[in-house]
């Protein structure tokens with residue numbers, strides 16, 4: 001079984017990818033410093049797979065610690081690099097924390113990959129690199145724009161670092177996946193998004209509000225130029241997104257990839273925030289307490305992906321509906337509540 005190193009593999013998207021990698025016949029090795037996740041994520045992975053997955057508790061900005069993992073885990077075939085901080089608001093308040101962790105971890109990882117001649121990388125990028133796009137849907141040719149947060153800028157800078165490396169003639173081949181809005185949880189409800197503190201993302205806020213942990217959801221603005229005035233996003237089920245990483249690794253390992261390639265990973269469909277709320281209500285039968293608030297500075301009014309390139313070249317396809325994703329997020333919320341006193 002080919003070993004794939006998964007940094008941030010105990011996190012939200014990482015944990016789902018670890019499960020899909022095992023199911024596709026790979027041997028994932030996790031690296032995580034548990035700055036934004038908990039032990040129960042590993043327990044959830046083990047419960048789904050019926051066995052534990054190796055996890056190294058180190059920080060990815062630490063070159064010496066990374067080196068030790070590469071020495072210990074001989075024969076790593078490729079790396080998927082999820083480890084990063086991702087809270088947009090926090091990145092505005094603490095930019096250096098974000099540049100150090102998100103850019104620093106990529107540079108450290110690339111140095112060690114070069115040293116150990118591990119040449120295949122899948123990188124977690126984001127549709128945030130497109131800023132407020134002039135045209136929709138967004139293709140990979142849509143111009144990248146000035147980032148509107150330090151977090152977004154770290155993704156843009158990381159893409160530039162990877163492009164410079166490809167141009168330099170390095171042996172490292174990279175696929176950068178530009179995620180749209182990942183939501184939902186594994187159908188087993190044993191892993192999911194684990195927001196520590198007040199959630200930054202819509203769906204955990206929805207599920208926590210429905211569960212009575214938060215009093216009310218605020219939808220930021222209903223006067224945008226969209227069908228119901230609320231912002232449009234492309235909500236992609238996290239299991240579908242996880243599978244995109246498996247096909248990206250397949251492509252890198254069969255040497256079909258260029259030095260660097262970028263792929264949008266979304267559903268190709270835009271839904272408003274209000275439609276997402278209604279999908280949650282339909283899927284779960286729960287009535288959500290929400291209000292409309294003022295616009296939030298920095299929000300992109302509408303964005304959704306053109307996924308033709310990922311479909312044709314990676315063989316990526318989505319299988320889950322918005323309702324299914326919402327139901328899975330709700331089942332995960334219920335699981336968290338039922339098990340929280342045991343953790």
Ligand SMILES: NC(=O)c1ccc[n+]([C@@H]2O[C@H](COP(=O)([O-])OP(=O)(O)OC[C@H]3O[C@@H](n4cnc5c(N)ncnc54)[C@H](O)[C@@H]3O)[C@@H](O)[C@H]2O)c1
Pocket residue numbers: 007008009010011012013014031032033034035036037058059060061081082083084085086101105124125126127179180181182194201
């Ligand atoms: N969730 C989204 O909406 C979204 C959208 C676009 C891109 N992304 C990107 O996808 C990746 C994964 O996101 P996620 O939603 O799973 O986030 P997450 O916070 O759940 O997972 C990231 C994991 O990385 C770990 N980590 C962070 N810094 C580390 C370091 N220096 N060393 C070791 N471990 C470290 C955290 O503990 C966490 O388990 C990130 O790079 C994120 O920027 C996420």
